[in-house]
Amino acid sequence: MMNTENRTMRIAVVDDDPEQRGLLRKALEEAGYEILEGGDGQEAIDLARTSNLDGMVLDVRMPGVDGLQALKTIKSEHPEVVVTLLTAFIDLRDAVAAMKTGASDYLEKPVDLDELTIAMDEALGVCRDETGDTDDEDLAIPRGVIAQSPSTLHAFRLAHRVAASDANILVYGESGTGKEIVARYIHEKSPRKEGPLVTLNCAAFPENLIESILFGHEKGSFTGADSRRQGSFEEASSGTLFLDEIGEMPLALQPKLLRVLEDRRIRRIGGTKDIEVDVRVIAATNRELEKEVEEGRFREDLYYRFNVIAIPLPPLRERREDILLLADRFIGEQGTGDKRFSPAAQRALLNHDWPGNVRELRNVSIRASLMSRGNLILPEDLPESLQSMADSPEPTGGSEKPESMEEIQKQAILKALEETGGNKTQAAQLLKISRRNLIYKLRSYGL
Structure with a gap:
């Protein structure tokens, strides 16, 4: 250059x-x-x-x-x-x-x-070749993950780029979208891959236990503390600590967590000495943390400490091109023979909104595989709530009414492309942005 x-x-x-x-x-x-x-x-x-x-x-x-x-x-x-x-x-x-x-x-x-x-x-004023192939390494997807949608590929490309650093990362998306898979991918691609990956679900423990689980405790520090115990930060030494559902972290404990992120030191409950910890922290949430901050349920300084790099994971309803690939993979994992979904059953899968995302699709696919009597999975093998969707036409687009700035931008881009017959250069001129910026937005939004 x-x-x-x-x-x-x-x-x-x-x-x-x-x-x-x-x-x-x-x-x-x-x-x-x-x-x-x-x-x-x-x-x-x-x-x-x-x-x-x-x-x-x-x-x-x-x-x-x-x-x-x-x-x-x-x-x-x-x-x-x-x-x-x-x-x-x-x-x-x-x-x-x-x-x-x-x-x-x-x-x-x-x-x-x-x-x-x-x-x-x-x-x-730098011009780059926009038609060159993307490096295969940049498109790397973890083994076992099925994805064709640009939005999912974009998330993993970003995960790949930041894996080598020690920066804090926030992965956000609805339940069942694969946040732990992304965290594991980052760990396995990082210089810390030989160290442990320790996972802690912040929503799985009561407030009076999570501090001990995170930071450990000394013998006799509270009733029932019969021996010294290392916490998750010490267990993850030289590796990665994945804090799932960070939005559920008790407010009273957040200042102590912030201190660890800033100083890389912890103190066990009942302890008198600080202990240095060498840990990379990845957090995940299905909450809108900005809203949690506004409403006083999450500390603003902790939010920005985690939010150095944010990786969004799209819900399954926004990457419908992955639904049938995933469903076929799930029934194949059951070892129940050469089973496949009938065209009508495929329509039902494509028409469902999947509020439980990939986790729900896995459960539905496994159930259908077990319920079907032959190799062809029919609509009646699906849960009752999906059966009627087999008679509906496949979805053709997004919401008629944009609900966010991202949706508004998506609709504007689609309209510009429609008016220009798909010509990206003319569409970019119509939108008053560069062609390269348009291509970036198309990839980011999965269009």
Whole structure:
């Protein structure tokens, strides 16, 4: 990647969180940029003055000189430097002020690494080959996972890219979408793969037990503590701790968990000494944690500590192209012969909304395989709630009424593609975005 001076373009990544810096650095280096790092606003200013930068990725909220102050100084002294701002706390007034000061873009944390690369490419005028094949390694899917939908492939590509780091990761999606599978995949692709993967379901234990399970206890620290016990953090030493259903973590325990994430030290219940822990933490939730924060049920600082990288998993109803593949796989695992779903039974499966997601599909498939008398699974072999769906036409699209900004964007993209006969270049012009950005959105939304 060369600029007009025939050298590799140089970008500074400035963020007070070293884990976040490392992730951003890796993504931009993979895109061909030379990367420098800084930890606060003053370092950003110094880098702009001394390093002949082409661009900068700058966090807004940092101690001392913040990102907006640094932006103002940098653009006054070096207006040619392209600056993209990052923030976990979107404020419309700050965004407007930043754009007026000269920021090229304003991205919300957790940053989608593909979106960041696209933003920097566009701001710096970089063109890439959009028709090249994707590296097979980037499309790696864990053994046993069946997926064709772009949204699921996107989730695993993101998981693959962040596996090598030690950054905290939040996997979110409805129950049954495969959050633990993603956590296991990240662990197996990470430098910690030889260490343990310890899983703790935060919803499975009462509040008076979960602290001991997480952090351990000393002998005699409470009634029934007959011996010293290591907690999950110590058990996961040199490996990964997967905290499932993190949204169920008791509010009173959240400050202690935050301290461990910040200091990498724990103290057992009844203990007097801190113990260093070398653990990578992945959390998962089926709740809207932003809403939990707003309603006072989840700490804001803990939310942002976990939300360095967020991996969304789509519900099964949004990736219907995977339904029959998964169903066939599930009946094949039963070893009940060469069974298959009839066309009518397939229609029933495709028409169901699957509120229980892949877990529900597995149960339905196994039941149907056991209930069928021959090799062909018929609608009457399915649960009664699905049988009537065999006579309905297969679903052809999404909701008629968008329920979120993502749905609104999806509908706008589909409308633009329809009006341009599927021409992506013309559709991008109609939407007033770049063709590359359109392609990214198509992949992200599974369109």
